[in-house]
Amino acid sequence: MSVGLSHVRVCDLSGQLAGAGATKILAAFGAQVIRVEDPLTYGLWDILRGAGPFVDDRRGINMGGAFNNHNVGKQGVTINLRTEAGKELLRELISVSDVVTENFSSGVLARLGFSYEEMRNVNPEVIYVSNSGFGQHGPYHRFKTWGPIVQAMSGLTFSAGLPDDEPAGWGYSYMDHIAAYYMAVAVLAALHHRERTGAGQRVDLSSVPAGIAMLPTEVLDWTVNGRASRVPNRPGGNRADFDEMAPHGIYPCSGDDRWIAIACRDDADFSRLGNVLNEPALMTGRFSTLQQRLAGAPEIDRLISDRSRHRDADALAQDLVVAGIPASVVKRPRERIDEDPDVAAWGLFPTVTHQEIGEVRVEGLPLRLSASPWTMSAGAPCLGEHNQEILGGLLGHSDEELAAWTRQGVI
Amino acid sequence: MDEAGCDLSALTGLRVIEISDQFTAVGGRMLAELGADVIVVEPLSGSPQRLRPPFVHDIPGQNNSLRWWAGNVGKRAVSLDWTDVESLWTLIRSADIVIAGDREIADGAIGYARTCAENPTLVWVAVTAFGLDSSRAGQPVTDLTVLSGGGPVWSCGYDDHSIPPIRGAGDQSVNLAGLYCAIGALVAIAHRDQTGQGQLVDVNVTAACNVSGEQATQYWLIGEQTCLRQTGRHASVFQSSPVQVRCADGIFATTGVLPRKPQEFADLYAWLAELELVEELPEAIFLQMAADRDTPLDIAKIGVDDETTATLAAAREAVMLIASRLPAKDFFVDSQRRGFPAGMILSPDEAFEDPHNVDRGCQVEIPYPGTEATFRFPGVPYIFGGTPTVSPRRAPNLGEHNVLLDGPSE
8 A cells, every 4th residue: 555645534524626635635645634513503614515517406505516525534523612522522632633724714713712832732833834825914804805806916827818808817726726726735744844854834715815926027128127017008818928839829620619729939839820721821931930920910910810710720720749749738627627638547537425325436646656646436425424433443533422512413 | 953953854764766757746846745855856957857947937847837946846866878878877776766667767877676676675655647558658748738637627627618628827747747657656664664666557547536535536437427517617518607707806715505594594694794795686675585494405406496596596696796896805704703614815916915824824835945045945835734735845956966876875
């Protein structure tokens, strides 16, 4: 059996993609991740728990498809933190955990009696990673976010759109993924430090600065060159950042909503483009240099579009790539998930078995580790599915105690 | 550094040799930010990444690329002739982690198999566009084509589908590569901490994009439904209402999450009233009705139940109206204080200069090459209580640390 993270236990109070996506990675590499959920609200602090997409007509708090995706391989317990008995149970769980994770709004967990200092009282070596939109301090620390707000506040939404137009933004919660990845890095770095020194620590992750960290060159163009982004004719649509290349765009192909991305990195790429498209106007020498191509970008884009719109996207992409020009179809979900030539070999979308949903495909990880590969086989936990195993087996409470706590609304 | 001069960063003691390649920079930088000693290795002519714009004061030069700076702060750099295999071996023998664009470098003279045989504790991270052993290995790619082939671009753009999908700026495929590079490297280090065993980590950048598409992926995996792009909001199988609005100062805002609870509807109505906007929105009556409910609105009934649909439409209209009458900053702060999550759509420089970002210490000062000045750089998004990150050194000039090639590891 591979080791990976199988020596790690995580007490996981996180939810949504931004938190659960991080602990999913830890679980895939063998960590025991124990989700703690609220029995009174049926775990619906994580709104994905009972939300679509669904595999069929069945509905309920265990049927959320995205929730299953973000929580594969974890265990789940219910603990009512409004009660003293519940708080004591969480203290017991923290005392036997290596890591505590959460992505509540700032201060929520502390107000429940679980500040880092209080966690250290029961587990001096604990690693506590919080993940919130604006972090645990600063003028906005009590403000709430979700992915699109983080993207708006960090510059990402602004940077995706046509010049002088309403921002197109990112068509999904990109920053929920990024925050989850940063959170996983934070846990792993803190684990290595603890392995080396024996010391745990608290890590305060804030996803808005994580979003800004996705645009460091844009920030440097401001701090070093004094160039602001909010100027006429910006952002640049699909043109290359900082005029690095031309042509650089997404062009129509035959069929409904079919598009191809083409980027000419240099003069040689461009000289081949005209041949592949069989467009004489691109081969006249008027656009031999990058400066000429940037100046003539609207005309070049029109010439390319006039040719590409009559071509099959796949065939054109193949012709361009064979000619050494970077190109790709703008792939629909079906194409990238079911038809990508490497996906099957990588097992990128494995099938897991959920207790109620049944067999369903989920997102895997884009990593292959030769000695400690990731695995995914079990679906997300049903609400309170592992109360007996964790609260009884791990923490040592009797069946009678569990039954009483169930009656009292503690679990 | 602590008072005794000891570096207390989380990854102190780890040495990373990064063979500069198309997707390696951010992974190396992230490990450097956490305290690893990262040495980026380039050919004598310099990494092609050094030639990428923009440049300092628009003056091209191998040490002037801000793209290079952004990806390489905190590292040291050596440059060497790839035929100088012994020098390269000397570096790699000192490494805990190698990051490269393949499992072999220096025209195959050095590779994972041989290094593993000599040093079984080494972690070798190969970051490539399609993964090792792909039939597409060697195909030319850029950020635009990887994001298009990997999925993100499909979901981004405008309601008008005669407009092409839009790629977000910022070399995001390189960022995704870097994040997964760091995760893979640190999982492998965790494994090594327990077993003493190193390994090969294969990072597939197209796959990293493919598993970072949120809703569009879920709808296909679960129901084989295709989400379609919508202006400023989630690509979806359903058409949703617009959420972005141009505020009174011309800056756009995103209006975020709608109210559901009776008190929230009451608060929203009160906000309208304070701004004397009730008369302009006849639909405000639905907010009053919702405020009198005993239970929260069930958003699952949107489009099914007329009252629910009308109430939430009125709420959206109310928020949009308010936003259109206030400067973006006022709308954002007031909305959040009233419990309605919302955001300003800031440019990267505006986001960087925002007081909250400054207050969190997310602007780090780095000495400016060759002058007494400094430049400001986005700091790390996490604050490690026990192992504080330190202000990184500037990105290295070409061959700046070639002294490292002269002898045993420094």
